[in-house]
Amino acid sequence: MAMLVTERKKRGIVATVFLVEILKGMALTLRRLFSKPVTRQYPTEKRQPFLGFRGQHALARDPESGACRCVACMRCAAVCPSQCITIRFRQEEEGGPRIVERYEIEAFRCVYCGYCEEVCPVNAIVLTEVYEYSAYDRRANFFDQERLLANWDRFLTESGHDPAQYVNPFWQQRGMEERMLAAGRRKPVPADWRPAGQVVGPAHRAKPLGKREEALC
Numbered sequence: 001m002a003m004l005v006t007e008r009k010k011r012g013i014v015a016t017v018f019l020v021e022i023l024k025g026m027a028l029t030l031r032r033l034f035s036k037p038v039t040r041q042y043p044t045e046k047r048q049p050f051l052g053f054r055g056q057h058a059l060a061r062d063p064e065s066g067a068c069r070c071v072a073c074m075r076c077a078a079v080c081p082s083q084c085i086t087i088r089f090r091q092e093e094e095g096g097p098r099i100v101e102r103y104e105i106e107a108f109r110c111v112y113c114g115y116c117e118e119v120c121p122v123n124a125i126v127l128t129e130v131y132e133y134s135a136y137d138r139r140a141n142f143f144d145q146e147r148l149l150a151n152w153d154r155f156l157t158e159s160g161h162d163p164a165q166y167v168n169p170f171w172q173q174r175g176m177e178e179r180m181l182a183a184g185r186r187k188p189v190p191a192d193w194r195p196a197g198q199v200v201g202p203a204h205r206a207k208p209l210g211k212r213e214e215a216l217c
């Protein structure tokens, strides 16, 4: 096994007599004392998360009817690598529309991969930009359908997004043509929704770190 041995530089007589290192340390402390603080005064000062941040789960409502958009296709449950989504549905008649009876997510098991929202054909499931959901009780992170719909309402209230306009980058990646999406996912996107501002996917990861930060601003 190779061992790296480095020789410590000997301190000169001037540095020893005048305690240069201590003076340097004090100068640094003094500089920091008058420089702008870099810490954020959370919770009074909150960071604005970027679009595509993977936070608290929610089930989106139809902006017109207010009903849950989910059509119980089961794709999210099938693709979830953590198997933390449980869905039960019923059908009034053979081949008829599916009615969701139970939709549950165990958020503690989630790895926030975003696959569920990527495969959803109707933009029903979303990882919202809400990052404040710590709780004293583990049950608070077990989301049933009612909680997931309430999470959507909370997200819209706190973020100020218009439910008719909101598009998540996992629902429609920037630069992706509408015709490439399932009919239920097609919706107009903001004018600045160009690939350059993409914050998810391989194109974003390939960017140097500085460029990635620019895209988030």
Ligand code: SF4
Residues within 6 Å of the ligand: 076, 079, 080, 081, 082, 083, 084, 085, 105, 109, 110, 111, 112, 113, 114, 115, 116, 117, 127
């Ligand atoms: S983000 Fe990934 S792990 Fe979490 S519920 Fe969705 S598919 Fe499952």
Ligand code: SF4
Residues within 6 Å of the ligand: 069, 070, 071, 072, 073, 074, 075, 076, 077, 087, 116, 119, 120, 121, 122, 123, 124, 125
């Ligand atoms: S993929 Fe979308 S529509 Fe299908 S079950 Fe999941 S949330 Fe519902």
